[in-house]
Amino acid sequence: MRYRHRQWGVVAIATCLGSGAFGAVLLWNADHGSVAMLLLATELVIAVLFSSLTVEVGDGELRWFFGPGLWRYHVALDAITEIAVARNRWWHGLGVGIVSGTRFYTVSGLDAVELRIGRDDVRRLGTDDPHGLAAAIRAACISPRRVAQGV
Numbered sequence: 001m002r003y004r005h006r007q008w009g010v011v012a013i014a015t016c017l018g019s020g021a022f023g024a025v026l027l028w029n030a031d032h033g034s035v036a037m038l039l040l041a042t043e044l045v046i047a048v049l050f051s052s053l054t055v056e057v058g059d060g061e062l063r064w065f066f067g068p069g070l071w072r073y074h075v076a077l078d079a080i081t082e083i084a085v086a087r088n089r090w091w092h093g094l095g096v097g098i099v100s101g102t103r104f105y106t107v108s109g110l111d112a113v114e115l116r117i118g119r120d121d122v123r124r125l126g127t128d129d130p131h132g133l134a135a136a137i138r139a140a141c142i143s144p145r146r147v148a149q150g151v
Contacts, residue, residue, distance in 0.1 A: 003057040003136035007128045009050055009107025012094045016047035050095055053107040055125055057136045062115075064105060064125055066095075073105070075117055077141050082116035085130045113137070 020043025027036035049067045056063045065072040088110045097104045106126025113133045114124045127133050
């Protein structure tokens with residue numbers, strides 16, 4: 001089974017562009033035009049890099065990447081030992097982060113799929129289709145009976 005889903009990071013895009021524009025206006029009015037343009041350009045690049053999160057399941061791997069795919073992540077499906085639908089807290093933020101040993105990848109919303117890889121590696125992929133993603137991963141696992149069904 002092949003699965004591919006892209007979630008657009010509307011919150012991330014709006015935050016980057018809104019804060020960049022606001023900061024640029026303040027700097028421009030303070031006669032710091034070059035700094036204002038640099039700030040706006042930086043926020044625009046960040047908005048593009050984190051504009052979406054695409055998750056793919058297939059060919060024995062789970063793959064995901066932000067925006068145009070400058071950085072790509074992957075995990076072998078047979079390395080996944082547990083799959084659960086989860087809900088992130090708002091303070092986990094957007095983008096890539098680590099909180100209490102769990103790696104987070106998210107662009108919008110609080111829904112996620114939590115993966116346990118081996119004994120100590122826990123990752124959460126933010127998605128607006130958590131049940132669909134969890135089902136696709138379970139269906140694609142080489143031996144689905146060995147993957148624990150999380151809540």
